[in-house]
Amino acid sequence: MWLGTFLQAVDLPIAPPLPGTEPETTMPTRPETSASPAQAITPELRRWIVEQAQAGQSASVVLQSMLAAGWAEDVATQALATSLHDHLDELAAQARPLAVVPVPAPRLDGSPNRIDCGDRSVEVLLTMAHPRVVVFGNLLSPEECEALIAAAAPRMARSLTVATQTGGEEVNDDRTSHGMFFQRGESPLVQRIEERIASLLNWPIENGEGLQVLHYRPGAEYKPHYDYFDPAEPGTPTVIQRGGQRVGTLVMYLNTPEQGGGTTFPDAQIEVAPQRGNAAFFSYERPTPSTRTLHGGAPVLAGDKWIATKWLREREFK
Numbered sequence: 001m002w003l004g005t006f007l008q009a010v011d012l013p014i015a016p017p018l019p020g021t022e023p024e025t026t027m028p029t030r031p032e033t034s035a036s037p038a039q040a041i042t043p044e045l046r047r048w049i050v051e052q053a054q055a056g057q058s059a060s061v062v063l064q065s066m067l068a069a070g071w072a073e074d075v076a077t078q079a080l081a082t083s084l085h086d087h088l089d090e091l092a093a094q095a096r097p098l099a100v101v102p103v104p105a106p107r108l109d110g111s112p113n114r115i116d117c118g119d120r121s122v123e124v125l126l127t128m129a130h131p132r133v134v135v136f137g138n139l140l141s142p143e144e145c146e147a148l149i150a151a152a153a154p155r156m157a158r159s160l161t162v163a164t165q166t167g168g169e170e171v172n173d174d175r176t177s178h179g180m181f182f183q184r185g186e187s188p189l190v191q192r193i194e195e196r197i198a199s200l201l202n203w204p205i206e207n208g209e210g211l212q213v214l215h216y217r218p219g220a221e222y223k224p225h226y227d228y229f230d231p232a233e234p235g236t237p238t239v240i241q242r243g244g245q246r247v248g249t250l251v252m253y254l255n256t257p258e259q260g261g262g263t264t265f266p267d268a269q270i271e272v273a274p275q276r277g278n279a280a281f282f283s284y285e286r287p288t289p290s291t292r293t294l295h296g297g298a299p300v301l302a303g304d305k306w307i308a309t310k311w312l313r314e315r316e317f318k
């Protein structure tokens with residue numbers, strides 16, 4: 001009995017006319033020449049893909065049917081990946097609705113290649129929408145990087161992470177760096193950098209946690225994680241009493257490691273190369289994986305890695 005059902009499922013003519021087409025003969029065909037307009041991923045195509053998934057069709061069957069109908073392979077795989085990913089995000093958001101909150105955001109209207117931050121002009125090197133990632137160049141001068149390292153070095157201790165059960169802090173094997181926190185505004189150097197960051201990210205200086213400096217030796221890493229506090233963890237209500245959720249992160253590279261040590265975003269499959277003075281910014285408007293802000297510090301393969309991280313909260317961090 002089940003075999004019959006199984007065969008039926010496999011044999012089902014799964015390709016209803018692809019969106020934008022009626023009878024099979026008018027299905028879009030693969031563009032033959034480079035002059036042909038590229039095939040677009042239309043809302044109808046996305047809807048059709050989600051319907052196929054809901055009907056239990058495997059991705060490979062859906063892909064085959066799209067190829068057979070004349071969709072170009074790059075368009076078909078891209079359409080499948082984004083449609084299913086977005087659909088899963090929607091399902092997750094429905095299962096655990098969490099409000100979207102305002103987040104730090106650099107002023108990027110008009111696609112500027114530099115942003116004037118008052119005392120310094122910062123380069124915009126890369127922007128990505130989802131996850132929201134912006135890579136900046138020349139945020140800190142070489143002298144500022146050196147001065148931060150020198151001020152932090154005598155105060156370094158094994159890095160702690162927030163203990164999710166209690167909201168306290170603990171040593172964690174996923175994080176093999178050493179670090180320290182500056183108080184907000186604790187020196188003219190720290191104050192100046194914090195003012196620059198507030199201007200760059202358009203976010204109140206008071207909403208920032210104290211700058212954290214991290215030092216990774218060869219082999220050290222920070223395994224992929226989210227920077228927001230997981231609402232499901234018992235320690236979270238305690239942690240967010242001070243300033244609410246984290247909503248953005250700025251990782252500033254204080255040196256250029258000889259090899260390795262990039263900041264990775266596994267969902268986006270990108271890696272930011274650590275270059276002295278540059279910085280990677282990302283924001284997350286709700287504390288969920290749908291933000292695709294999973295990120296980590298890849299193992300340092302040779303040399304040392306020094307970074308300063310600024311975490312940004314929803315409200316004043318006291």
Ligand SMILES: O=C(O)CCC(=O)C(=O)O
Pocket residue numbers: 222227249251261262263264295296297298307309
């Ligand atoms: O080391 C890195 O590149 C990432 C650091 C990080 O994720 C953090 O400080 O929260």
Ligand SMILES: [Fe+2]
Pocket residue numbers: 225226227249295
């Ligand atoms: Fe992080």
